[in-house]
Amino acid sequence: MKKKLLVSLAVIVAVWVIARLAVSPEEKFKAGDVAPAMHLTNIHGTEVSIPNPKSKWVHLQFRRFAGCPICNLHMQSIIQRNTEIEAAGIREVVVFHSPKEALLAFQGKFSFDIIDDPDKKLYARFGVGESLFALLDIRVWPAIVKGISTKPKPEGDPGGGALGLPADFLIAADGKITASHYGKHAYDQWSVDELLALAK
Numbered sequence: 001m002k003k004k005l006l007v008s009l010a011v012i013v014a015v016w017v018i019a020r021l022a023v024s025p026e027e028k029f030k031a032g033d034v035a036p037a038m039h040l041t042n043i044h045g046t047e048v049s050i051p052n053p054k055s056k057w058v059h060l061q062f063r064r065f066a067g068c069p070i071c072n073l074h075m076q077s078i079i080q081r082n083t084e085i086e087a088a089g090i091r092e093v094v095v096f097h098s099p100k101e102a103l104l105a106f107q108g109k110f111s112f113d114i115i116d117d118p119d120k121k122l123y124a125r126f127g128v129g130e131s132l133f134a135l136l137d138i139r140v141w142p143a144i145v146k147g148i149s150t151k152p153k154p155e156g157d158p159g160g161g162a163l164g165l166p167a168d169f170l171i172a173a174d175g176k177i178t179a180s181h182y183g184k185h186a187y188d189q190w191s192v193d194e195l196l197a198l199a200k
Helices: 002-020 070-078 082-087 121-126 138-149 194-198
Strands: 040-042 049-050 056-060 090-096 114-118 166-174 177-182
Touching: 002 194, 056 121, 070 082, 070 090, 070 138, 082 194, 166 194
Parallel strands: 056 090, 090 114
Antiparallel strands: 040 049, 056 166, 166 177
């Protein structure tokens, strides 16, 4: 009996350790680092440069899949306050690990740049990983419930996996990263107020 209990505890600990580990990142960026210069293409075929010399900052954020209700909940807050964000000199660039075809119907209507990265090359480049705690962390549960009931909302299967974690990077026009944040669960990102405060 004691042996079985010890084995069970060992399994639980092993699962917990594995869950806490994100997919091995290539590199993690922090404030003061220089972001790699990139010339991307958004889902409408328009070139997007990072850093962007025409904007004071680029807010590069990594979300999950096209139909993610948690991501949409956050995106709606960005949409509602994008005028304030733009007035602060911030250009929004949002990456999803869904193909362009899955993003065009819903995210294609957004007024900021949406980048499709189904192969997760950008995620690997910025060290944005996955974890079972993306959804198991109790702090994300209210957002799941609210996200499911929020309208309008996107549809679609979790292409690329449902365990992705979000990440935020505020990149200055000279390429320096002003601030970065790697989410611990699926709804762990900067709020609009936090973003605007960082850009002051």
